[in-house]
Amino acid sequence: xxxxxxxxxxxxxxxxxxxxxxxxxxxxxxxxxxxGDFILRIEDTDQNRYVPKAEDYIIESLKWCGIExxxxxxxxxxxxxxxxxxxxxxxxxxxxxxLVESGNAYYAFDTVEExxxxxxxxxxxxxxxxxxxxxxxxxxxxxxTLSTGEVGQLLEQNEPYVIRIKLPASQExxxxxIIRGQLISGANLMDxxxxxxxxxxxxxxxxxxxxxxxxxxxxxxxxxxWLPSTFLHVLLYEYLGxxxxxxxxxxxxxxxxxDGKGKLSKRDGDRLGFPVFPLDWTDPVTSExxxxxxxxGYYPDAFVNMLAFLGWNPGTxxxxxxxxxxxxxxxxxHIHKAGAKxxxxxxxxxxxxxxxxxxxxxxxxxxxxxxxxxFNLADDDVRLSEKFLCKAVQLLKPRVQFEHExxxxxxxxxxxxxxxDETVIAKKWNPAAHSxxxxxxxxxxxxxxxxxxxAEQLFKQVAANMNLKPGDVLQLFRxxxxxxxxxxxxxxxxxxxGKEEVNKRIENALQTIVR
RNA sequence: GGUCUGUUCGUCUAGGGGUUAGGACGUAUCCCUUUCACGGAUAAAACACGGGUUCGAUUCCCGUACGGACUACCA
Numbered sequence: 407x408x409x410x411x412x413x414x415x416x417x418x419x420x421x422x423x424x425x426x427x428x429x430x431x432x433x434x435x436x437x438x439x440x441x442g443d444f445i446l447r448i449e450d451t452d453q454n455r456y457v458p459k460a461e462d463y464i465i466e467s468l469k470w471c472g473i474e475x476x477x478x479x480x481x482x483x484x485x486x487x488x489x490x491x492x493x494x495x496x497x498x499x500x501x502x503x504x505l506v507e508s509g510n511a512y513y514a515f516d517t518v519e520e521x522x523x524x525x526x527x528x529x530x531x532x533x534x535x536x537x538x539x540x541x542x543x544x545x546x547x548x549x550x551t552l553s554t555g556e557v558g559q560l561l562e563q564n565e566p567y568v569i570r571i572k573l574p575a576s577q578e579x580x581x582x583x584i585i586r587g588q589l590i591s592g593a594n595l596m597d598x599x600x601x602x603x604x605x606x607x608x609x610x611x612x613x614x615x616x617x618x619x620x621x622x623x624x625x626x627x628x629x630x631x632w633l634p635s636t637f638l639h640v641l642l643y644e645y646l647g648x649x650x651x652x653x654x655x656x657x658x659x660x661x662x663x664x665d666g667k668g669k670l671s672k673r674d675g676d677r678l679g680f681p682v683f684p685l686d687w688t689d690p691v692t693s694e695x696x697x698x699x700x701x702x703g704y705y706p707d708a709f710v711n712m713l714a715f716l717g718w719n720p721g722t723x724x725x726x727x728x729x730x731x732x733x734x735x736x737x738x739x740h741i742h743k744a745g746a747k748x749x750x751x752x753x754x755x756x757x758x759x760x761x762x763x764x765x766x767x768x769x770x771x772x773x774x775x776x777x778x779x780x781f782n783l784a785d786d787d788v789r790l791s792e793k794f795l796c797k798a799v800q801l802l803k804p805r806v807q808f809e810h811e812x813x814x815x816x817x818x819x820x821x822x823x824x825x826x827d828e829t830v831i832a833k834k835w836n837p838a839a840h841s842x843x844x845x846x847x848x849x850x851x852x853x854x855x856x857x858x859x860x861a862e863q864l865f866k867q868v869a870a871n872m873n874l875k876p877g878d879v880l881q882l883f884r885x886x887x888x889x890x891x892x893x894x895x896x897x898x899x900x901x902x903x904g905k906e907e908v909n910k911r912i913e914n915a916l917q918t919i920v921r
Numbered sequence: 922g923g924u925c926u927g928u929u930c931g932u933c934u935a936g937g938g939g940u941u942a943g944g945a946c947g948u949a950u951c952c953c954u955u956u957c958a959c960g961g962a963u964a965a966a967a968c969a970c971g972g973g974u975u976c977g978a979u980u981c982c983c984g985u986a987c988g989g990a991c992u993a994c995c996a
Contacts (some may be wrong), residue, residue: 892957
């Protein structure tokens with residue numbers, strides 16, 4: 407079997423959609439599984455839709471996800487450079503001309519207006535609304551209706567022209583798709599697609615086939631939207647004489663909206679409050695902002711893991727996979743044919759799983775800079791020490807899905823509260839409680855081994871001595887330390903803070919609450 | 922409209938001619954915990970519909986319905 411070579415071939419028309427990332431991922435996984443090559447090709451043949459920063463965005467996204475091509479734009483040239491179609495533009499005309507010579511394509515000189523008119527005429531004649539096809543092309547202004555002399559003259563005069571494929575009037579075209587099996591369509595149902603545009607650049611159909619052939623692509627793994635035009639591509643391979651080296655095709659179902667109908671779009675993300683892009687993006691023209699998974703605090707491996715499971719499964723019940731594990735387990739057999747509705751909740755769940763599994767030290771190091779900035783701490787502040795941070799992370803870990811939530815939801819671990827939950831104070835605060843905390847303030851510092859368990863034991867001891875049930879003062883203690891009624895383990899917090907801070911917080915509270 | 926394509930719990934999916942149709946997310950309840958979470962347990966929740974084929978169909982076939990994609994000198 408030939409060495410596997412696959413490609414991801416996006417157009418730089420905007421930020422890379424997560425559906426695109428998934429397509430890239432499946433290409434990567436397939437290549438990796440078979441020890442093959444994965445290449446990145448930029449399909450920028452439409453100058454009108456070109457967006458300047460989009461290419462960088464694509465490259466950065468792939469890097470962030472860890473799905474790095476072996477060769478291609480931004481990842482180093484292999485022996486098939488260049489990988490940007492705009493840089494390959496001189497290569498395509500000759501294939502288009504070859505097609506004309508072999509009688510499988512023709513020059514067409516119709517203007518946009520003329521084509522509009524043609525469409526109308528066809529419609530009036532009551533036939534299908536295909537503008538240029540086997541039955542209607544003789545109505546157009548092209549090298550099939552014009553004499554050789556006229557065509558030569560028009561060409562010489564630099565009259566704008568396109569090259570269209572000449573589809574057979576009737577022929578069944580069969581496509582074998584790895585995921586969907588054999589598909590058949592009639593050539594008479596399709597139109598004579600433009601292969602080469604009047605701006606001197608090929609359309610997707612030609613460029614794609616030519617480059618896949620030239621770059622030795624063995625498997626074309628792409629989105630479902632290409633399925634209908636695959637019939638055309640197959641014909642192109644044959645007409646170009648490349649039938650023998652035609653790649654295998656695998657079409658992936660699309661990602662759908664979480665609710666309602668249709669495919670997932672940027673609007674859904676805005677509307678439902680989840681990112682549709684891997685990275686933040688600001689449109690260079692409209693300045694429109696889109697948020698990305700990276701900036702929302704997702705781990706790249708969690709994001710990739712989540713994406714892999716949208717339309718694919720390993721056939722086992724394992725759900726958490728590293729990239730390498732995904733590559734090992736990947737197979738087309740387990741790709742689901744139907745489109746998958748995107749579920750933002752499940753995406754969060756994946757991140758939660760990765761956060762749980764991550765060592766405390768690692769998370770501590772990740773959040774240190776934000777903690778410092780958020781609470782305006784000096785470099786040598788204990789709260790930035792590995793010991794403190796690790797302990798805080800340990801306490802916070804089971805209650806968040808993202809690292810940044812540790813700072814948002816756990817801010818009371820880093821700074822003393824300035825206000826205290828009113829309802830608990832109103833309900834529980836009384837002279838007995840007051841004297842209890844006074845007593846606690848006395849005894850706590852005497853604890854030699856200041857641990858969670860010992861602090862709890864002492865707390866209960868002091869309460870018992872004063873004829874109080876722990877329940878009478880437990881919740882108050884939490885409010886005194888954190889200002890809140892809910893939060894991390896109470897005595898874990900006591901250990902984290904240390905004698906001095908605990909005392910300070912009790913002191914603060916007593917000052918504030920006493921009235 | 923035409924062409925291609927798809928349809929298992931609300932969602933992602935496993936399965937496949939005879940199963941109590943399995944798992945995960947989400948939801949609910951209980952346990953753990955004098956908080957909230959985590960964790961554990963349990964529950965509700967699905968084979969789109971109609972015809973065939975068959976002893977038997979959710980599974981195979983055909984229709985219908987409903988979804989999706991495509992139908993540009995865009996990719």
